[in-house]
Structure formats: structure tokens, C-alpha cells
Amino acid sequence: MSIAAxxxxxxxxxAVVVGAGVAGLYQLIKLRELGLRVRTFEAASAVGGTWYWNxxxxxxxxxxxxxxxxxxxxxxxxxxxxxEHFAPQPETERYLNFVADKFDLRRDIQFNTTVTAAHYRxxxxxxDLILHDGTHVTTRFLIxxxxxxxxxxxxxxxxxxxxxxxxxxxxxxPKGGVDxxxxxxxxxxxxxxxxxxxxxxxKTVGHLTIFQRTPNWCAPLNNGKISKDEMDSIRxxxxxxxxxxxxxxxxxxxxxxxxxTLETPPDERNAFWEKLYASPGFGIWQGNFSDMLSDxxxxxxxxxxxxxxxxxxxxxxxxxxxxxxKNHGFGTRRVPLETHYYEVYNQPNVELxxxxxxxxxxxxxxxxxxxxxxxAFDIIIYATGFDAISGAFDRMDIQGVxxxxxxxxxxxxxxxxxxxxxxxxxxxxxxxxxxxxLGNYTRTAEYSVEFVSGxxxxxxxxxxxxxxxxxxxxxxxxxxVLGLGEDLLMNEVPSWMTGVNxxxxxxxxxxxxxxxxxxxxxxxxxxxxxxxxxxxxAQA
Ligand code: NA7
Numbered sequence: 185m186s187i188a189a190x191x192x193x194x195x196x197x198x199a200v201v202v203g204a205g206v207a208g209l210y211q212l213i214k215l216r217e218l219g220l221r222v223r224t225f226e227a228a229s230a231v232g233g234t235w236y237w238n239x240x241x242x243x244x245x246x247x248x249x250x251x252x253x254x255x256x257x258x259x260x261x262x263x264x265x266x267x268e269h270f271a272p273q274p275e276t277e278r279y280l281n282f283v284a285d286k287f288d289l290r291r292d293i294q295f296n297t298t299v300t301a302a303h304y305r306x307x308x309x310x311x312d313l314i315l316h317d318g319t320h321v322t323t324r325f326l327i328x329x330x331x332x333x334x335x336x337x338x339x340x341x342x343x344x345x346x347x348x349x350x351x352x353x354x355x356x357x358p359k360g361g362v363d364x365x366x367x368x369x370x371x372x373x374x375x376x377x378x379x380x381x382x383x384x385x386x387k388t389v390g391h392l393t394i395f396q397r398t399p400n401w402c403a404p405l406n407n408g409k410i411s412k413d414e415m416d417s418i419r420x421x422x423x424x425x426x427x428x429x430x431x432x433x434x435x436x437x438x439x440x441x442x443x444x445t446l447e448t449p450p451d452e453r454n455a456f457w458e459k460l461y462a463s464p465g466f467g468i469w470q471g472n473f474s475d476m477l478s479d480x481x482x483x484x485x486x487x488x489x490x491x492x493x494x495x496x497x498x499x500x501x502x503x504x505x506x507x508x509x510k511n512h513g514f515g516t517r518r519v520p521l522e523t524h525y526y527e528v529y530n531q532p533n534v535e536l537x538x539x540x541x542x543x544x545x546x547x548x549x550x551x552x553x554x555x556x557x558x559x560a561f562d563i564i565i566y567a568t569g570f571d572a573i574s575g576a577f578d579r580m581d582i583q584g585v586x587x588x589x590x591x592x593x594x595x596x597x598x599x600x601x602x603x604x605x606x607x608x609x610x611x612x613x614x615x616x617x618x619x620x621x622l623g624n625y626t627r628t629a630e631y632s633v634e635f636v637s638g639x640x641x642x643x644x645x646x647x648x649x650x651x652x653x654x655x656x657x658x659x660x661x662x663x664x665v666l667g668l669g670e671d672l673l674m675n676e677v678p679s680w681m682t683g684v685n686x687x688x689x690x691x692x693x694x695x696x697x698x699x700x701x702x703x704x705x706x707x708x709x710x711x712x713x714x715x716x717x718x719x720x721x722a723q724a
Contacts, residue, residue, distance in 0.1 A: 195308070195310050195322040195323055195324055196221075196223075196321050196322045196323060197220075197221050197222060197223045197321070197322070197323040197324070198215075198220035198221045198222060198323065198324050198325065199215050199220050199221075199222045199323060199324065199325040199326075199327060199640060200222070200223050200224070200225065200299075200311070200313060200321065200323040200325070200326055200327065201215065201222065201223075201224040201225075201327045201328075201329055202224075202225055202299050202326070202327070202328050202329060202330055202580075203224070203225075203226060203233060203328065203329035203330045203331065203334075204224050204226035204228070204231045204232070204233065204284075204289075204293050204295075204329075205231070205232060205233015205234055205235070205236070205280075205329060205331055205334075206233060206234070206235075206280070206625055206626050206629050207233075207329040207331070207615040207616055207629040207632060207633055208224055208226070208233065208329030208615075209231060209280065209283055209284060209287075209289055210254060210256065210629065210630060210633045211224075211327055211329050211615060211633045211636065211637070212224050212289055212292055212293070213256075213287055213289070214633055214634065214636075214637035215327075215637065215640065216292070217637075218637065218640060218641055218644060220640070220644070222292060223292055223293075223294060223321070223323075224289075224292055224293040224294070225293075225294050225297045225298075225299050225313075225315065226293055226294070226295050226296075226297065227296070227297065227298045228295065228296070229295050229296050230281070230295065231280050231281060231283075231284045231289070231290070231293065232276075232277045232280045232281070233280075233329075233331055233334065234331055234333065234334065235273055235276040235277045235279075235280055236277060236280075237334075237355050237356065237357075238273060238354065238355055238357070238377070239273055239274075239277075239357045239359065239361075240273075240354040240355075240357040240377065240380070240381050240565075240567075241357075241361075241362075241364075241380075241381055241384035241385055242272075242380035242381055242383060242384030242385075243272065243273035243354075243377075243380055243381075244268075244270050244271060244272040244273060244276075244380065244407075245270045245271050245276065246270060246376070246405065246465065246466060246520075246521045247270075247436060247465070247466070247624045247625070248269055248270065248436075248437060248464070248465055249266035249268060249269060249270060249271040249275075249276075249410075250266055250269075250410075250418045250422075250425060251425060251426075251429050251435075251436065251437055251624055251626075251627065252271075252276075252624065252625065252626045252627075253266070253279065253626065254283065254626060254630065255422075255426050255626075255627075255630060256630060257286075259286075260283065260286060261419065261422055262419070263282075263286075264279060264282060265410075265412070265415045266410055266415065266418075267409060267410055268407060268408070268409055268410060269407055269408050269409075269410060269464055269465075270405055270407045270464070270465070270521075297315055297316065297317075298315065298316040299313050299314070299315060299316075299580060300314050300315065300316050300580065300581060301313065301314040301580065301581035301582070301583070302314075302326055302580060302581070302582045302583070302612075303581075303583045303587075304583060304584045304585055304609060304610060304611070304612070305322075306585055308322075309324070309610065309611065309649045309650040310322050310323060310324050310611070311323050311324075311325075311326040311611060311612070313326070314581075324611060324649065325611050325612075325613065325640055325643075325651075326611060326612045326613070327612075327613045327614075327615065327636060327640075328576075328577070328612070328613070328614045328615065328617070329615045329616070329633075330576040330577070330580075331576060331616070332572055332573045332576075332616055332622065333570045333572055333680070334570065334575075334576045335570055335571040335572075335575035335576045335578070335579055336353045336354075336355035336356065336568075336569070336570055336571075337568060337569060337570060337571050337575075337685055337687045337688060338353060338566055338568060338687065339372055339544075339566060339568045339687055340686070340687045341372075341544050341546060341547055342545075342546040342547070343546035343547035343548060344547050344566075346546075346547055346548060346549050347547050347548070347549065347550075347551070347561075347564055348549045348550065349550075349551075349561055349562045349563055349564065350362060350562065350563045350564075351563065351564040351565070351566065352565065352566065353566040353567075353568065354377045354378075354381060354565060354566065354567045355570070362563060364385055364388065364389055364562075364563055365388040365389070365390075366388070366389070366390040367389060367390050367391075367562040367563050368390055368391045368393075368551075368560060368561045368562045368563070369385060369389050369390075369391070369392050369393070369561060369562065369563045369564075369565065370392075370393045370394075370395060370551070370552055370559065370561045370563070370564045370565065371385070371392065371393070371394050371395065371564075371565045371567055372395045372544075372564070372565070372566050372567065372568055373395075373396075373397075373566065373567035373568045373569065374394065374396045374397075374398070374399055374400055374567075375400060375518075375520065375567060375569055375680075376400070376518055376519075376520035376521075377567045377569070378394075378520075378567035379400070379402055379520040379521075379522050379525050380520070380522075381565060381567055382394060382525065382528055383522060383523055383524055383525045383528055385565070386528040386531060386534055389533065390533065391533045391534075391535075392528075392531075392533060392534045392535070393534075393535045393536075393537060393552075393559055393561070394534070394535070394536050394537065395537050395539050395544060395552070396506070396507075396536060396537065396538055396539065397539050397540065398509065398511065399506065399507050399508060399509045400509060400517055400518075400519070400520050401487065401490050401509055401512075401513075401514040401515065401517070401519055402519065402520045402521070402522040402525055402526070403461060403468045403469070403490065403519055403521060403522070404461060404462070404521065404522060404523065405464065405465070405521035405522060405523050406462065406463060406464040406465070407464065407523060408464070425437060429624060429627050430627075430703075430704065431704060432470070432702075432703075432704075433470075433623070433702035433703060433704070434466075434470050434623035434624055434702075434703065435623040435624040435627035435628055435703050436465070436466055436470045436471075436623065436624050437465075438465065438466050438467040438469075438470040438471030439470070439471055440470070440471060440472065440473075440474050441456070441471060441472065441473050441474060442474050443473055443474065444473060444474060444475050444479075444482065445473040445475055445476055445479065445481075445482035445485055445486065446479075446481060446482055446485065448473065453473075453485075454489070456473075457472075457486070457489045460472065461489075461490075461493065465521070466519070466521070468519070469515050469519040472486060472515065473486075476514075476515060477515050477516065477672060477673055477674060478671055478672060478673060480513075480673070483513040483514065483515070483516070483673055484513060486513070486514045486515065487509075487513045487514040489514075490514050491508045493526075494507055494508050494526055495508075497526040497527060498526050498527075498529050498530065499529075499530045500529070500530075503529050503536055504529075506536055506538050507526065507529065507536070511677075512677040512679075513673060515674070516673045516674045516676070516677045516679075517674070517677055517679040517681065518679065518680070518681055537554065537559075539554070542554040542555050542556040542557075543555050547564065551564075552564065568687065569680055569685065570680060570685070571685050571687075571688045571691065572680035572681070572683065572685065572697075573598075573618050573680070573683055573697045573698070574594055574598050574618050574683065574697070575685070575688070577590055577591070577594070577614075578590075578591045578594075582609070582612070584606070584608040584609035584610070584612070585608045585609070585610065586608070588608055590606065590609065593606065593607075593608065593609075594618075595690065597683070597695045597696075597697075598617075598618035598619055598697065599619075599658050599662045600614070600617055600618055600619045600620075600653075600658060600661060600662065601653035601654075601657035601658045601660075601661045601720060601721075602619075602620065602635075602657075602661055602709075602710055602713070603616075603617040603618060603619040603620025603621070603632075603661075603699060604617055604620065604632075604635065604636060604639075605652065605653035605657065605658070605721070606653065606658070607652070607653055607654070607655050607657075607658045608652075609652070610650050610651060610652035611650060611651055611652070613636045613639060613640070614636075615629060615632040615633050615636055616628065616629055616632050617632075618697055618698075619661065619662065619665045619696075619697070619698065619699050620632060620698075620699055620706070621699045621701075621702075621703040621705075621706030621707070622698050622699070623703050627703075628703060631703070631707055631710075635710050635714065638714050639651060639714075639718065639721075642714075642717075642718065651718075651721055652721065652722055653720060653721055653722070654720050654721070654722050656720060657720030657721065660720070665696060665698075665699050665700075665701075666696050668699065668700050668701045669696035669698070669699075669700045670696075672700055674700075675694060675696050675700070676694060677694065678692075678693075678694050679694075681697065681698065682694035682695055682696070682697060683695045683697040
């Protein structure tokens with residue numbers, strides 16, 4: 185880290201946070217505690233980030249609600265009751281508003297404001313931000329809390345503007361909702377978002393057509409309501425729950441089973457998988473046999489177990505086979521958790537179109553034209569995903585020392601130190617950045633925010649005006665992260681987790697985008713660096 189002191193002009197703020205979602209809200213609290221002049225800019229009209237935008241039908245957690253809340257305030261944990269084990273979007277949005285109220289956060293947040301550009305000024309060791317209306321704002325430190333799934337992408341299909349019915353991306357679902365009951369509805373995509381949308385829309389739709397390019401391995405969510413008594417008991421166990429999340433690789437309550445898949449006798453193996461399939465949440469993904477995501481034969485066996493479940497649940501064998509992934513194994517992409525998803529395909533008013541067999545040629549005024557026929561629709565839903573992890577950075581014009589654009593610096597994949605710092609971009613700190621330890625979002629975001637806050641506090645105490653990573657820091661960390669990810673089956677497969685989005689130029693090939701050494705190791709690594717006074721940050 186290079187930290188250089190320099191007398192500067194009066195800046196508008198000591199720190200600016202971009203984003204008022206899960207990470208951004210906590211970051212604002214921490215920076216206020218440090219006594220800084222801080223301002224948050226948020227593109228939406230209210231707090232929530234992901235939980236503000238993604239109000240599509242059926243949107244909900246796949247992490248247990250009671251592992252997802254903030255842990256920094258005991259009082260907050262005392263006061264908030266979750267009503268379902270996997271809370272729906274409106275409840276989470278309410279929760280984040282409750283947090284904003286409780287800590288009086290809105291007075292430091294400027295809503296409806298997009299930061300379009302951020303340019304580093306060498307002479308004053310500060311960032312010059314340009315807002316969407318052309319306003320300039322200066323700050324010493326710039327902290328991004330822009331999320332990893334916040335840059336939605338439309339499909340690269342011609343004619344999306346031509347459609348005369350109603351259409352929207354799930355991320356931009358209208359606040360007033362969409363009246364799809366009894367209507368002819370199309371959904372493009374079959375990722376985690378589409379799965380949640382499909383199973384909800386199918387309940388009242390007139391006719392539903394699902395356009396699938398790649399099926400995903402889905403497993404049951406097994407959600408349930410939380411009674412008042414159960415919530416009290418969960419609250420009493422919060423210390424134990426949080427301690428458990430701290431120990432697991434992804435900060436979920438589910439921890440990997442130490443046994444090896446094929447060394448476990450078939451009956452025992454099957455019984456274990458049956459139990460996981462009937463249990464709530466990500467256990468079947470995060471709590472499976474220890475070699476399930478690294479050993480090909482183990483992974484193939486787990487995949488066959490899930491494939492048979494799909495065959496049992498979907499009545500038409502041709503449709504069932506279409507829903508079974510063939511190009512990747514179970515768990516090598518993010519596992520969508522579902523509630524009666526596969527049974528939707530048994531409804532007479534639901535049709536699955538495999539766009540590999542009959543590609544979509546264009547969106548028309550009245551619907552969707554494939555190579556085989558034109559389908560007529562009232563509504564088209566684009567559940568086509570995100571330019572993940574680095575996409576939100578690419579969409580901002582971030583320029584570091586010498587006017588170097590972050591997008592160009594990362595053209596061959598992100599290069600960071602600890603997922604927090606970028607060479608040539610002093611005083612820029614990323615929460616939940618590429619190559620950081622990611623997982624259960626709030627659990628990992630809390631750590632990320634606390635680490636960044638530690639750096640800012642250090643700079644404040646030492647009177648530092650410039651904090652930046654050395655080239656060595658970035659090289660060492662990037663090599664380390666790439667090495668860690670090499671043997672994982674997950675990193676071979678195109679998905680948002682490997683930075684692939686076929687609708688975005690230059691993002692066609694899987695890359696290692698995430699630190700995969702497990703969050704406990706990530707924390708140990710970062711804590712040691714903080715205790716040692718940030719040795720790979722340049723100090724001047
Ligand atoms: P995903 O998981 O990236 O899914 C996007 C889906 O859209 C996926 O099925 C894509 O197929 C499909 N897609 C994208 N573009 C096209 C085109 N042009 N034609 C046909 N199909 C297309 O995003 P989600 O929003 O579902 O989930 C993201 C995460 O958010 C999720 O994991 C949760 O953590 C929350 P493809 O697989 O690329 O063939």
C-alpha cells in the first residue's frame with residue numbers, strides 16, 4: 185500500500201460510498217462511527233440494492249433468513265423477526281428499511297443519483313465524481329458497495345424494442361407489479377431468477393412459454409414459516425448460528441461432509457442425498473460430500489441422483505431430459521433452489537422451448553419468432569441475468585492515475601489485492617470486489633466492510649491522504665487466487681460465477697472471478713495483513 189500525505193484543497197467529503205444495499209448501508213454506519221464526513225450515492229429511490237430492484241414474483245432468499253441479517257447490532261437482532269426461513273423480497277426490503285430507520289441513515293444518502301464517472305486526481309489525492317446530472321463531487325476515499333449482481337443484461341436478440349405488449353427484465357420489475365393472471369407469458373432464461381419467477385407466475389398465468397438455453401440443476405428449497413416461538417428460539421441461538429457461519433467456507437450454516445462420495449457405501453450415500461434433498465436450503469450444494477465439486481466421478485454420481493429426481497417429477501420424459509443439464513455437473517453452477525418448479529412442466533398450459541433446437545431469431549411486435557414458428561405473447565419476461573462481479577465496475581467510468589480506465593486495466597480479468605485494492609487506483613476500496621471472499625452475502629459483506637473501515641481508520645490515525653496497493657500486492661494476490669481456483673470444476677463452467685455472459689462482449693470465456701479458499705482462510709489472511717500494518721500497501 186502506498187500512502188502519501190499531501191496538503192489538499194477542501195474536499196466535499198472524506199469518504200463517498202456508492203450504493204445503499206446490504207454492504208453500503210453498513211459501510212455508511214462504520215464510516216460515521218469514524219467521525220468522517222461521508223455521503224452515499226444510490227441510483228434507486230430507496231435503500232435495499234438487490235432487494236430494492238429485484239421485486240419480480242417469487243423473489244426470495246436461498247440463504248436462511250436468520251443467517252442473512254446483520255450481526256453488528258445486538259439490538260437490531262433483538263428487534264427484528266423473520267417470518268419465513270427463506271424470506272421473500274418484500275420482507276427483506278422492509279428489513280433494510282428498518283435498518284435505515286433505526287440508524288437514521290437516509291440523511292447521508294442521496295437517492296436517485298447515479299455516479300457515472302470517478303476520476304482520480306493525483307495533485308490532490310482525491311476522487312472527482314461525476315453524477316448523472318453533471319454535478320461534480322470530490323472525496324478523499326471512494327468506496328464501492330455496488331454489489332456483484334447489479335448490472336442486468338438484456339439478451340442479444342434483435343427486436344426487443346419492437347414488442348408491443350408488456351416486457352421487462354426481472355431486475356427492473358415495476359413497483360406496481362405486472363398483471364400476468366390469465367395472460368400469455370414468455371420467460372427467457374432458466375437461471376435462479378427465472379426458476380423463482382416461473383414457479384410463481386405459473387400459478388395464475390393463462391399460458392406460459394419458457395425459452396431455455398441451458399438447464400440448471402435445481403434442488404428443493406423446502407421453505408417454511410417461522411412462528412413467534414421458533415423465532416425466539418432462533419434468537420437465543422444467534423451466537424451459535426453466527427459462529428457456525430464463521431466456520432464454513434461460504435458462511436452458510438451448511439458445512440461440507442468430510443466423507444468422500446464414492447468411498448461411502450451406495451446405500452449410505454443415497455440415504456444422505458435423500459436427506460439433503462428433503463432438507464431446507466443449500467445443504468445439498470454446500471453440505472455435500474467433500475469431493476463433490478472437485479472429483480469428476482463423485483460429481484457425476486451426485487448429478488445422476490438429481491437427474492433421477494427430475495425424471496421422477498416431470499411426467500413427460502422428453503421434457504424431463506431437456507431439463508437435465510448435459511454440459512455441466514451438479515453444483516458447478518449456482519444451484520437454483522425451487523418450490524414445485526419441476527411440477528410446473530406437468531401443467532397443460534406450460535410449454536418448454538429449447539432454443540438450441542429452435543433458436544430465437546427475433547422479438548416481434550406480437551411475440552417471439554423462433555426458427556420454427558412465431559409465438560404470440562401479452563408479456564415477455566427477460567430473466568437473462570447480469571454482467572456479474574465486474575460488470576457494475578465496467579459501467580462506471582472509473583479512471584485511476586494517468587487516466588487509466590479500470591475497465592481497460594481489467595480487460596483480461598480483474599486484478600486486485602485482497603479483492604479490495606487495485607494498482608493505480610489509490611484511495612479506491614471495493615467492498616465485495618472481484619477475487620474477494622464471497623458467499624452468504626451479508627455474512628461476507630459485513631467482513632468486507634469492516635476490513636475497508638479498518639483501512640480508512642488506519643489512514644485517518646496516521647494522517648495519510650493516499651493509500652494504494654503495490655504491484656507486488658496485486659501480483660501475489662492474483663496469482664494466489666488463480667492458483668486456488670484451478671482444480672475446481674466450477675471454474676471450468678460458463679456461468680455468472682466465472683464471469684461469463686454471452687450477451688456482453690469480451691465475457692465469453694470462463695475466468696476465475698472469486699477467491700475459493702473459503703471465507704475463514706480469507707479472513708485470517710486479511711486480519712494478519714491488517715495487524716501487520718498493511719505491508720503491501722505503499723505508505724508515504
Ligand atoms: P443467470 O443465472 O445468469 O441466468 C440467466 C439466464 O438467462 C440463463 O438461463 C441464460 O442462459 C439465459 N439467457 C441469457 N441470455 C440469453 C439469450 N440471449 N437467449 C436465451 N437465454 C439467455 O441469472 P439469474 O438472474 O437467474 O441469477 C443470477 C443470480 O442472482 C443467482 O444465481 C442468484 O444468486 C441471484 P445460459 O445459461 O447463459 O445459456
